[in-house]
Amino acid sequence: xxxxxxxxxxxxxxxxxxxxxxxxxxxxxxxxxxxxxxxxxxxxxxxxxxxxxxxxxxxxxxxxxxxxxxxxxxxxxxxxxxxxxxxxxxxxxxxxxxxxxxxxxxxxxxxxxxxxxxxxxxxxxxxxxxxxxxxxxxxxxxxxxxxxxxxxxxxxxxxxxxxxxxxxxxxxxxxxxxxxxxxxxxxxxxxxxxxxxxxxxxxxxxxxxxxxxxxxxxxxxxxxxxxxxxxxxxxxxxxxxxxxxxxxxxxxxxxxxxxxxxxxxxxxxxxxxxxxxxxxxxxxxxxx
Amino acid sequence: xxxxxxxxxxxxxxxxxxxxxxxxxxxxxxxxxxxxxxxxxxxxxxxxxxxxxxxxxxxxxxxxxxxxxxxxxxxxxxxxxxxxxxxxxxxxxxxxxxxxxxxxxxxxxxxxxxxxxxxxxxxxxxxxxxxxxxxxxxxxxxxxxxxxxxxxxxxxxxxxxxxxxxxxxxxxxxxxxxxxxxxxxxxxxxxxxx
Numbered sequence: 001x002x003x004x005x006x007x008x009x010x011x012x013x014x015x016x017x018x019x020x021x022x023x024x025x026x027x028x029x030x031x032x033x034x035x036x037x038x039x040x041x042x043x044x045x046x047x048x049x050x051x052x053x054x055x056x057x058x059x060x061x062x063x064x065x066x067x068x069x070x071x072x073x074x075x076x077x078x079x080x081x082x083x084x085x086x087x088x089x090x091x092x093x094x095x096x097x098x099x100x101x102x103x104x105x106x107x108x109x110x111x112x113x114x115x116x117x118x119x120x121x122x123x124x125x126x127x128x129x130x131x132x133x134x135x136x137x138x139x140x141x142x143x144x145x146x147x148x149x150x151x152x153x154x155x156x157x158x159x160x161x162x163x164x165x166x167x168x169x170x171x172x173x174x175x176x177x178x179x180x181x182x183x184x185x186x187x188x189x190x191x192x193x194x195x196x197x198x199x200x201x202x203x204x205x206x207x208x209x210x211x212x213x214x215x216x217x218x219x220x221x222x223x224x225x226x227x228x229x230x231x232x233x234x235x236x237x238x239x240x241x242x243x244x245x246x247x248x249x250x251x252x253x254x255x256x257x258x259x260x261x262x263x264x265x266x267x268x269x270x271x272x273x274x275x276x277x278x279x280x281x282x283x284x285x286x287x288x
Numbered sequence: 289x290x291x292x293x294x295x296x297x298x299x300x301x302x303x304x305x306x307x308x309x310x311x312x313x314x315x316x317x318x319x320x321x322x323x324x325x326x327x328x329x330x331x332x333x334x335x336x337x338x339x340x341x342x343x344x345x346x347x348x349x350x351x352x353x354x355x356x357x358x359x360x361x362x363x364x365x366x367x368x369x370x371x372x373x374x375x376x377x378x379x380x381x382x383x384x385x386x387x388x389x390x391x392x393x394x395x396x397x398x399x400x401x402x403x404x405x406x407x408x409x410x411x412x413x414x415x416x417x418x419x420x421x422x423x424x425x426x427x428x429x430x431x432x433x434x435x436x437x438x439x440x441x442x443x444x445x446x447x448x449x450x451x452x453x454x455x456x457x458x459x460x461x462x463x464x465x466x467x468x469x470x471x472x473x474x475x476x477x478x479x480x481x482x
Contacts, residue, residue, distance in 0.1 A: 002358070005356060006358055009352075009356050013365055013368065015370060018372075020376060021372055021376060024376050078457060166382065240409075
C-alpha cells in the first residue's frame with residue numbers, strides 16, 4: 001500500500017511539474033535571431049572588448065541588428081571579417097588598423113633612477129610609492145604591467161626594460177592603456193607615423209639629467225612643421241594628424257630624438273641632428 | 289522551550305546558526321564565487337531569492353505529503369520541486385526582465401541543487417515552522433549567506449595585495465580565512481542562550 005502511495009504521489013508530482021515546465025517553455029519562449037549564434041561562431045571568441053562591446057556575443061547581436069560593421073572587430077583575420085560580411089550581406093566596413101603606442105623612450109640605458117624601489121614587482125604598486133623612484137616622474141617604470149595585461153602576447157619588455165609592441169599581434173583592445181599607471185599607452189592608427197615618445201611636462205634642459213631622450217620643449221619640431229601640424233601644448237609637441245601632412249621634416253632638428261617617425265620597415269627613425277644613444281647597460285641609481 | 293519570535297528566527301538563521309559558517313552548507317559557492325565583491329553580492333541576492341521560493345514550495349509540498357500520509361518522500365520531492373520551480377522562475381525572468389536575467393542568469397542554475405537550499409527546506413520542516421515563520425527563516429538564511437559571502441570576498445580582495453607566503457597562496461589561504469571566519473561566528477552562539 002505504501003509503495004503505491006509513494007509511486008502515485010511522486011508520479012503525479014513530477015507529471016504536474018513536467019507539464020508546467022513544458023507549458024512555460026512554450027509560453028515564455030524568447031525568440032532569438034538564429035543568425036546571432038552563427039555570427040558569434042565566426043567571431044574569434046577573444047571577448048577582448050576592442051570593438052566597444054562587452055564581448056563577442058553582444059557584438060554579434062549588434063552586427064545582426066546592423067548597428068556596426070564587421071570591420072570593427074580588430075582581432076579576426078581578414079577572411080573572418082569577409083565571411084561575416086558575406087553572411088550578413090553587409091559591407092566590410094574596413095577600419096584602419098589601430099595599435100597601442102608607448103609615449104616614452106626612457107629605458108634603463110638613458111633614464112636614471114633617483115631612488116631604489118624594493119617591493120612588489122609591479123608598476124601600479126611602484127607608482128604608489130612617490131611615483132616609483134624614476135628620475136622622470138612621467139616615465140615608464142619598466143616592471144611590465146602592460147606585458148602581463150596583454151592577452152595576445154603583443155607586448156614584450158626589451159633589454160632596457162621598455163615595452164615593445166608587436167604591431168602584427170596588437171589588437172588594440174586597450175588593456176595596456178588601462179594597466180599603465182603612468183598613462184603612457186594610447187591607441188593610435190598605424191598611419192600616424194609622427195610620434196612624440198615622451199610625456200615630460202617640464203620645459204628646459206634640466207630634464208636631460210634624468211633622461212637623455214626627453215623632450216625639452218625647445219619647439220623646433222613645431223617651427224619646422226608645415227602649417228599648424230604641430231603645436232606646443234603643456235611643454236609637449238602635439239601632432240594634429242591629418243591626411244595631407246605625412247612629412248619627416250619635424251623630426252630632423254630634434255636634439256634628443258623625442259619626436260620620431262615610425263616606419264614599417266626601418267622601425268623607429270630619429271632625426272639626423274638627434275644625439276646617438278650607444279650606451280647598452282643600465283644607468284646607475286642615485287645622484288652622479 | 290520558549291516560543292520563538294520572528295526576530296529570533298531571523299537572527300538564528302543569519303548569525304547564530306549561519307548556514308555557511310556554522311552548518312557548513314553551501315561551501316562550494318562560498319569558495320567558488322567569492323573572488324570578487326561584485327559577483328559575491330549578486331550571488332548572495334540570487335541565493336536569497338531561491339531560498340525564499342524553495343521555502344514557500346517546501347511548505348506547500350510538506351502539507352501535501354502529510355495529507356497523503358507519505359512524509360518519507362520529503363527529500364526526493366523537495367529536490368524535484370525546488371529544481372523545477374527555479375527553472376520556471378528562470379524562464380519567467382528571461383521573458384519579463386532581460387536585465388535581471390543577465391545579472392542573475394548564470395547563478396540561478398548553479399544554485400538549484402545547492403545543499404544550503406535543500407538544507408533550509410529540511411530544517412524548516414523539522415522545526416515545524418508555519419508559513420510566515422518559514423518565510424522569515426528563509427530570509428534570514430539568505431541574509432546570512434550573503435553576509436558570509438561578502439565578508440570572505442572582501443577579505444580575499446584585500447589579501448590579493450598582501451605579501452602571502454607561497455605555501456598558503458590561493459585556495460589554502462581561502463580555506464584558512466574561512467576557518468577563522470567560522471571561529472568568529474562561534475561568538476554569536478552567546479546570542480541564542482536565554
